[in-house]
Amino acid sequence: MNGASMESYIKLTGISYGYPRSRFVLKDINLSLNRGEIVGITGENGSGKTTLGKIIMGILMPDSGNVEIDGVDGKNLKLCERGFKIGYAFQNPDRQLFAANVQDEIIFPLEIKGVDKTTASERAAALLERFELSHLKERVPMRLSRGEKQRLVLAATLAQEPGFLILDEPATGLDRDRKKALYQLMEELAQEGIGLAVISHDLQFIEHHANRIIRLENGKVVDDGC
Numbered sequence: 001m002n003g004a005s006m007e008s009y010i011k012l013t014g015i016s017y018g019y020p021r022s023r024f025v026l027k028d029i030n031l032s033l034n035r036g037e038i039v040g041i042t043g044e045n046g047s048g049k050t051t052l053g054k055i056i057m058g059i060l061m062p063d064s065g066n067v068e069i070d071g072v073d074g075k076n077l078k079l080c081e082r083g084f085k086i087g088y089a090f091q092n093p094d095r096q097l098f099a100a101n102v103q104d105e106i107i108f109p110l111e112i113k114g115v116d117k118t119t120a121s122e123r124a125a126a127l128l129e130r131f132e133l134s135h136l137k138e139r140v141p142m143r144l145s146r147g148e149k150q151r152l153v154l155a156a157t158l159a160q161e162p163g164f165l166i167l168d169e170p171a172t173g174l175d176r177d178r179k180k181a182l183y184q185l186m187e188e189l190a191q192e193g194i195g196l197a198v199i200s201h202d203l204q205f206i207e208h209h210a211n212r213i214i215r216l217e218n219g220k221v222v223d224d225g226c
């Protein structure tokens with residue numbers, strides 16, 4: 001791993017959060033998530049993994065504490081700016097597919113961001129190639145297989161050149177070869193200096209592929225180590 005890339009990218013200080021009308025609370029979370037590192041975030045159902053992901057993304061605002069992203073206080077970043085810095089792949093890829101065809105799923109968000117058409121098309125072509133989706137570029141995203149949809153979401157997310165990726169249960173529904181390809185991709189991205197947080201129940205997956213494992217229990221970090 002490139003030592004220079006192991007710098008802190010997301011810093012959570014004293015984060016607490018409670019949903020209105022719910023007894024669940026995230027309590028005093030202090031974490032530094034680094035570029036070039038694969039972190040597994042694990043814990044029982046309802047322990048707060050997704051809530052933590054939403055706090056990092058700015059979808060939920062903490063009741064107290066601070067989120068710093070790439071050296072900037074999260075309060076000073078618009079939701080879309082945060083989305084460019086941190087990519088989030090939901091457990092269900094259907095929630096992230098909107099375009100009429102596969103290549104536009106990558107091209108449109110780039111154009112909205114201000115990338116010119118030629119550069120956006122070139123970037124999309126390279127990513128479709130990398131994710132073995134080139135032959136499907138004219139297809140309607142919603143009609144792809146689950147594994148293809150997931151690859152497309154990852155390709156579209158990476159097109160934004162984020163410093164960090166949060167993957168929520170990324171191995172769900174993938175066959176053995178596709179899981180292997182996903183692990184390989186995660187390792188390549190970490191080598192390129194992107195940080196990854198993988199939310200998963202699959203302890204075997206986490207133990208094999210994460211450099212660090214964070215375990216949540218009832219909204220608290222109870223373990224943070226190798």
Ligand SMILES: Nc1ncnc2c1ncn2[C@@H]1O[C@H](COP(=O)(O)OP(=O)(O)OP(=O)(O)O)[C@@H](O)[C@H]1O
Binds near residue numbers: 047
């Ligand atoms: N919008 C909401 N309003 C109220 N309570 C919520 C809301 N979303 C989640 N919760 C509660 O917060 C707790 C933590 O949920 P969260 O989805 O973060 O857990 P998780 O660890 O990701 O669970 P899972 O492994 O089942 O995906 C749960 O008790 C859940 O019922």
